[in-house]
Amino acid sequence: MSWPGRRPHPRFATQALLVQVAVLVLILGVGFTLVAILLRAELMRQYEERALGVARSVAADDVIVRDVAAHERTPEVQRRAEAVRRRTGVLFVVVADDHGIRYSHPDPDRIGQRVSTEPEALSGAEVVTFERGTLGLSARGKVPLLTPDGKVAGQVSVGIAADQVSRRVTGLLRGAAGFAGIAVVLGVAASVLLARRLKHQTLGLEPADLADLLREREAVLHGIDEGVLAVDPAGRVTIWNDAAARLIGCLPAPGTPIDDAGLPPGLRTLLIERRAVRGVLVATEDRMLVVTAGPVRRGDHDLGHVVTLRDRTDLDEMARELDVVRALSDALRAQAHEYTNRLHTLSGLLSLGHRGEAEAYLRELADDPLATEYSDGGRVRDPYVRGLLAAKTAVASEQGVDLRLSADSFLPGQLRFPLDVVTIVGNLIDNAVAAARAGARRPAWVELSLVAEADILHLVVVDSGDGVPAAAVDRLFDQDFTTSADDARPHGVGLALARRLTRRRGGDLTLTRAAGADCGAVFVARLPGSIEPSPATREAHLSAAVPGGAS
Secondary structure, eight states: OOOTTOOOOOOHHHHHHHHHHHHHHHHHHHHHHHHHHHHHHHHHHHHHHHHHHHHHHHHTOHHHHHHHHTTOOOHHHHHHHHHHHHHHTOSEEEEEETTOBBSOOSSGGGTTSBOSSOOGGGGSSOEEEEEEETTEEEEEEEEEEEOTTSOEEEEEEEEEEHHHHHHHHHHHHHHHHHHHHHHHHHHHHHHHHHHHHHHHHTTTOOHHHHHHHHHHHHHHHHHSSSEEEEEOTTSBEEEEOHHHHHHHSOOOOTTOBGGGTTOOHHHHHHHHTTOOEEEEEEEOSSOEEEEEEEEEEETTEEEEEEEEEEEOHHHHHHHHHHHHHHHHHHHHHHHHHHHHHHHHHHHHHHHTTOHHHHHHHHHHHHHOHHHHTTSTTSSBOOHHHHHHHHHHHHHHHHTTEEEEEOTTOBBOSEESSHHHHHHHHHHHHHHHHHHHHHSSOSSEEEEEEEEEETTEEEEEEEESSOOOOGGGTTTTTSTTOOOOOOOSSOOSSHHHHHHHHHHHTTOEEEEEESOOSSOSOEEEEEETTOEEOOHHHHHHHHHHHSTTOOO
16 A cells, blocks of 8 residues: 555565665775775885886996996986986986986986985985976885995986876776676676565565565464464475374474375375365374365465364264264163063963963073173173164164174173274274175174273174275275275275274274185274273173082
């Protein structure tokens, strides 16, 4: 939003470009200035040294030393000095005696006059300086003229015009300026490319927009109960909120590949395949999650994949409790109906005077395992399991399948975790009944074995079906995998859920035999710590089972 009459601020990419160009120009300008200053100073020093070297060569001329020491102003001194000046290209070569009187000069009219600058070399030391004289500003080298006995007879002053230094500096600086110009052009081009890349990476968003997005993301990610997990197009974790860590049980660092993030198999497969799903169930070690996943795009840019996770464990617990209540209710209803029919039969036999038939019917009822198997005097004492088996027996009978307990079944105590055990047993029975019903063997049957060993419950379920296909054995307990062809109800959850519950209790559920000659699949479960054994109940059962036992 822009205010009327107010020019909008440039975009961030433009600001970044301008700042980079300004910094580049500033750095190059300061650097160029420093180079010019240092270069000029260095050239001045070199020209001073050059002038000093020419002056030394003149001061070593014996003829010049002899004539100056004798104070003889001969043309030979002027000739020799001018020859050196022309040969070396310096501005002047001036020879003076110990009083500073010139013996040579580029302008012959100035011979015999005192030098225009202080003759410092008459002190016996060499001098380099940058001074202005009759011929202008120049770099000068002054060397004393020494006689063979070491006496100072005069000095030689050699100068190099300052404009030579300036021309040389200007030539070098032009080259440096060209290099600096090329550097500026390349720097500006690089800044433009960087600004474009920055705009591409930020998807055209401004810093204020990015800050708002970050604040909104943090508020949303950490303010909701749903887990959120996002991966980039390369398959690396980029976003992982606290709820996702709590639901899945791990917290990978940003940038962790999907294969190394410790995800449940179903969720890992979903992310690797980049599938778009909604409401898919994924089982973890102790939770059942509802997963919604989909790709994230902005325009033509692929930003990766995002997954939301919702915990359905509590809902499943309530559903299992409801299933148990329904099972108990169905069992009570079935038993009440069965007992009513039996009472009516006995009443009819007795009212018709068929006493012998009534006694035979009672003996037959006493020998019927179903009459006592699930009662308080049977081998299964837990009320949850009794109710479940009674209900499942009725349901299996309606489907033409005989559900029976094995002869070695023995459960004298009550369950510590009845909901989990009932869920495991119920799922295994349902799968076994479906397999027996679809199998070729007749009569169809399912046999259940419940054996208590201290506090450990051993569970075996065998059916008369055709068994598990060899190709399906390795994936039988995977989420959403099923061998059933019936699409009328959901599949691929029961066995995965049953195994997850057994492992959560420290046990395991396995397929010990996929198919056999006399039966179908055999499932074995081991549930440690599931039984609360009752010594009194165990003694009573042993007394009833062993003739002559303790009374």
